[in-house]
Amino acid sequence: MSAPRRPTDPSGLERYYVLTKGRSGPGGSASSLDVATLIVSRAASVPGMQHEHEEILRRCRDPLSVAELGAHLGLPFNILAVLLADLLEAGRVEARDPIPAHGAGRGPDLALLEEVLSGLERL
Amino acid sequence: MDLKGFDHPGGQAADGGTRSVKVMIAGGFGTGKTTMVRSVSDIKPLTTEETLTQASADVDHLIGVADKTETTVSLDFGKISINDSLMLYLFGTPGQERFWFLWNGLFKGALGAVVLVDTRRLASSFRAIEEMERLEVPFVIALNVFPDSKEHPIEEIRDALDIPEHIPVVVCDARDRASSRDVLVTLIRHLKDRSAVALESR
Numbered sequence: 571m572s573a574p575r576r577p578t579d580p581s582g583l584e585r586y587y588v589l590t591k592g593r594s595g596p597g598g599s600a601s602s603l604d605v606a607t608l609i610v611s612r613a614a615s616v617p618g619m620q621h622e623h624e625e626i627l628r629r630c631r632d633p634l635s636v637a638e639l640g641a642h643l644g645l646p647f648n649i650l651a652v653l654l655a656d657l658l659e660a661g662r663v664e665a666r667d668p669i670p671a672h673g674a675g676r677g678p679d680l681a682l683l684e685e686v687l688s689g690l691e692r693l
Numbered sequence: 694m695d696l697k698g699f700d701h702p703g704g705q706a707a708d709g710g711t712r713s714v715k716v717m718i719a720g721g722f723g724t725g726k727t728t729m730v731r732s733v734s735d736i737k738p739l740t741t742e743e744t745l746t747q748a749s750a751d752v753d754h755l756i757g758v759a760d761k762t763e764t765t766v767s768l769d770f771g772k773i774s775i776n777d778s779l780m781l782y783l784f785g786t787p788g789q790e791r792f793w794f795l796w797n798g799l800f801k802g803a804l805g806a807v808v809l810v811d812t813r814r815l816a817s818s819f820r821a822i823e824e825m826e827r828l829e830v831p832f833v834i835a836l837n838v839f840p841d842s843k844e845h846p847i848e849e850i851r852d853a854l855d856i857p858e859h860i861p862v863v864v865c866d867a868r869d870r871a872s873s874r875d876v877l878v879t880l881i882r883h884l885k886d887r888s889a890v891a892l893e894s895r
Binding site for chain 1: 711712713714715733739740741742743768770772773774775776779780781782784796798799801802803804805831870871874877878881882884885888889892
């Protein structure tokens with residue numbers, strides 16, 4: 571099967587095959603991406619860049635979660651993770667994982683919970 | 694998957710260093726998870742999807758195999774701005790627990806979870822409660838009151854669901870923003886209590 575350069579059917583698996591150049595999952599740092607990981611652009615797009623990469627850089631000028639990015643771009647998590655891995659490796663975006671309730675070796679983070687609580691109480 | 698290896702030193706960046714926390718909304722099919730996400734979110738709730746083939750759940754074979762049936766599993770989510778530099782993301786988990794693996798350890802790093810229960814169909818949330826216990830995700834139980842729900846004393850339901858005394862069980866209306874907010878407040882207070890106990894017992 572040869573993947574068309576411009577798929578006539580922009581949905582479906584062929585599209586993802588083209589977008590990811592056939593890669594099925596991110597390697598390295600992006601393999602730990604969480605749906606709530608915030609992505610922030612660290613560089614402008616350059617001419618000739620893949621359209622989806624450009625889109626990601628444009629949408630992440632302000633921090634945006636992987637889940638929001640996937641919803642806006644209409645891309646499944648696994649496909650988006652491949653694209654984000656490219657940008658992470660090139661240093662064009664920064665990824666910030668969600669803060670867990672228990673910081674590594676630091677025990678329960680009461681200050682964080684207090685911050686969340688006061689935010690919710692203001693709703 | 695090693696989350697620690699992904700930490701960026703000096704993550705507090707020029708944009709104010711906005712960070713995120715996440716809370717999961719779990720529960721059986723049709724217990725009101727999406728409704729709760731919708732009622733309490735600051736943004737129009739969104740859906741992120743994952744596609745997998747029927748024939749194989751192995752992600753290595755996900756792409757480039759066009760002759761297999763695709764299944765789309767979706768995850769509804771919303772966002773609450775806690776303050777200028779902290780976002781709370783709420784994820785309504787897919788009813789089919791067997792798909793939770795699709796999102797890189799969906800519960801990993803979550804502050805905790807709300808398990809929604811429809812009192813007319815208690816059994817539909819058994820699996821979600823078991824999963825929270827297995828994954829060691831701290832949770833509270835929220836009984837979502839549907840118009841034709843009968844009055845159920847909370848303690849009776851606690852017994853039926855076999856929920857220990859220290860885990861809060863509250864009644865809510867998932868359609869109501871204030872009521873859903875109160876459930877989240879109950880969860881965070883519960884997490885604080887757990888932390889306080891953990892600190893004392895050191």
